[in-house]
Amino acid sequence: MKINCLSCGHKVDLDDVYDDYQGQIRCLVCAAMLEIKTEKGQLRSVIWTTVSPSPLEAETDGGRFDNYPQT
Structure with missing residues (x-):
């Protein structure tokens, strides 16, 4: 079975399980x-859900560097 991602349109392949x-x-x-x-x-049914970040991701901004000042 294949499902199109509601966010990006990529085809997600699912096993028989x-x-x-x-x-x-x-x-x-x-x-x-x-x-x-x-x-x-x-x-x-398929619903695009939002997931809150884990506590570690919230503390570290998820490891993203785009919020740091440019040097």
Whole structure:
């Protein structure tokens, strides 16, 4: 089964283990979290979810350097 990421449009390939599944998956291209529900190999719903950063990411700004002053 393939699902298009709602954030970037990348096709996310899912194994057969996701034929009857409800939960989150992550796009490997843009790291968007998608909440999906599948039944009998058919997609029933998909929602683009936002995930709050872990405490370490919040403290360190997720390791990004774009907020630091230029030298």
